[in-house]
Amino acid sequence: MSSYADRLAALREQLKADKLDGFVVPLTDEHMSEYVGTYAQRLAWLTGFQGSAGSAVVLPEEAAIFVDGRYTLQVRSQVSPTEWSYQSVPETSTTQWLEDHAPEGARIGYDPWLHTRDWVKKARQALASRGAELVPVERNPIDEIWTDRPEASKAHLVVQSDEYAGKSSAEKRTEIGDWLSKHHADAAVIPALDSIAWLFNVRGKDVHRTPVALAYALVHTDGTADLFVASEKVAPDVRQHLGNGVRLHERSEFESALAELKGKTVVVDPERAVAAIFDALEKAGAKILPLRDPTILPKALKNPAEIAGQKAAQTRDGTAIARFLHWIDEEAPKGEVDELIASDKLEALRREAPELRDLSFDSISGAGPNGAIVHYRSSEKTNRKLEKGTLYLIDSGGQYVDGTTDITRTVPIGEPTEEMRDRFTRVLKGHIAIATAVFPKGTRGSQLDSFARRPLWEAGLDYAHGTGHGVGSFLAVHEGPQRISPVGSAQSGGDEPLQAGMIISNEPGYYKTGEYGIRIENLVLVVPREIEGAEKEMLGFETLTFAPIDRRLIDVQMLDPEELIWLNCYHAHVLAKIGPTLSGSDLEWLRATCAPIGMPDE
Incomplete structure (x- = not known):
């Protein structure tokens, strides 16, 4: 079918044939996966939405697509407003929307292989208030009209x-x-x-x-x-x-x-x-x-071999990132580098490592206003050049045979504005607050989340995503059960106590719609912390990711002495870890980038 409007019309015709008055389309597969095989990408096929979390409801006269704050901008650029209404999660949900919009006495279909039992229970209750019925389908109606639907992968284990x-x-x-x-x-x-x-x-x-x-x-x-x-x-x-x-x-x-x-x-x-x-x-x-x-839980609690593998993968990955950031510094000011060229360059540098098996997700390569789209994916249609006076955000990772990486860096192209430096420094302060946090055993990620947001809150700012997600060992880049996220947020995924051996991201950010995005992301390992005189078993974080944080975006006067010490120590570790893997101009660049920053004069 030539257009998404045609596909929506075809689905409505199929629903009529199936004697249904509506259908719910989640973005998942039979395994409740976040990322799904091409054969299961029904939501993307129907709507054009390319994000990794969302759902839709189709009724005879209206249709709605549901996304959380990470995809507020993205959904509007990918999904037609004339065919679909945009719904924000968690302010609403598919079940709440059905309760308000389902026709009286309607038969609303769902695929029981794509929903949890809890969702089915809530949807039935919501529809009952309108005298409507939730009906399981034996065959998904989208599969009936998706004539060129890909087959499931036949790749070997x-x-x-x-x-x-x-x-x-x-x-x-x-x-x-x-x-x-x-x-x-x-x-x-x-x-x-x-x-x-x-x-x-x-x-x-x-x-x-x-x-x-x-x-x-x-x-x-x-x-x-x-x-x-x-x-x-x-x-x-x-x-x-x-x-x-x-x-x-x-x-x-x-x-x-x-x-x-x-x-x-x-x-x-x-x-x-x-x-x-x-x-x-x-x-x-x-x-x-x-x-x-x-x-x-056993999968989340990394054993010594998995931790060693992750550290080796991070060093390897840091080498590629350092070489990439040096390349950006040299090439972007010439005006010919765009988002796709940049992400391709980073992938090529990563693929020089024989241990790399794949990327861990499609790189988020966002120049200028595209960087404000939290889970942006560059395409030929949206591709922008890295222009002077803008920020460039690159969120990327690798799947190595011994570990999974995920890192975000924000780079100024030319001279940043004072506002950019202020916002970046607030994000950095939040990042450092998480990196240096010490907390008693049993602490949950939700209790730490505000540490990262406080510097932004003080300026009346915030970001619409969690601060941290678990990461697998040559597995899923988003792995539960641990999170650093507000309780009840769309990304919270539960509120698991943090334990030694868990790997989690530390990624506060700030996004100014239509102008720029900022995020600083490292992976950290939960480790025991020995504190003299402590009356409780204490934990903290060991930073695993080693790549420079751009000093041109830092307003040093906004940093406390302890924060500056952390930054200088971090860069000293970057140089010690990554320096031996580099040579020539790459090494010279890294030495200059990681040089200690002095405190401003009082």
Whole structure:
């Protein structure tokens, strides 16, 4: 179909044929993934929206698209206002909107393989107030009209060696089996793709930028497991790696396997398992224990091998970033560098490392006003040159065999304004506040979030995204359960106590619509902190990311002495870590960029 308007019209015709008065379209797949394979990108196909979080509702006479504050600008540039109304989350939601807009007595369709059980319950309650009905569909109506829909990936699984994983799959499965026994359960359903990759020490290429494979798993108390994955994707070396403790089945056999769990007590994660899984288990007569996926916390608590791998990946990545920032300094003022040229250059520098497997997400390469779009994606249509008097924001990362990186730097092209320097310095102060935070064990990310925002709040400013997200080990660049985010925000994803071994981002920002964006992002590791005389077990952060923070954007007079000490120490560490990997003009540039900054005269 030639236009998004045509696609919306075709969906409405299909809904009529299916005797439905509306349909809900989430941006996810059967595994509740944040990033999905091309075959599952129904929301993007229908609306044009390219963000990584959103949903839509289509009714006969109106349609709405729902995004949070990260995508407020992006959705308006990608989705037609004549066809769609823009709805802001968490101020509203699909269920609240349906309660206000669904026709009396309407039949609203949903795909039970794309929604959680909790969402289904809320939607049913919302619709009941209008005498409307929520109807599960056997086949997604978008799939009926998406005639050139891509097939699911057929890429082979690859083994993630114990050298990088730090623990064998058999050990992990035994620990999950013991956990099941303690909860008097017989099995756990594991539908999340990164959980499966971590548990079986395998990686895949089925999702853009995320090294996972399309699969489901059942883990049992004896440490054995059933893995449901297309047989064409499993080469002999992977079969040997999995061993006798893992029974292989076709992915298409997963639903029928659930039907065989009659009388069993089965753990299912309400946040990560779709409603169809609960429906199948209930129909089979299984007893359901609605508990969190037992791999989630062990996956977040990085072991020594994973931490060592992450540090090695960060040093490698820092080398590419330093060379890139030097290149930007030399080439951007000439007026020929644009967003796409810049992001391609950074990718090329990263790919010089043989350990790189992919980028960890599509780089956010935003010049001038495009930098104010939090999750901007440059295209031929939106591409801008890096012009003098503007800021350039580059948020990027790599998937290395031993670690996943994520870093944001903001660079002035030419001379920055005083306002830019003020805003940047406030963001830097917030970044330092997180980097230097010391807190008792049991502290949650939401308790730290305001540390990063205070310097902006003091000027009546803020940013509409979380301050930090968890990061995987050659896995998802966004990994729970830990977050640094306001409670109840669209990105909070829960409020998990921080524990030693968790990796999390530190990324406060500021965005002036139509002018510029600022973000400073490093990854940090939660570590124990020894404090003389402490009466509690204390934690803090060790910074893992090493790349210069642009001194031209810093108003030194706004920094406290302790903040300046942190900045100078950080740059000394950058030089010590990255300097030995550079030579020639790159090394000279790094030395100048990391030189200590003195306190201004009193």
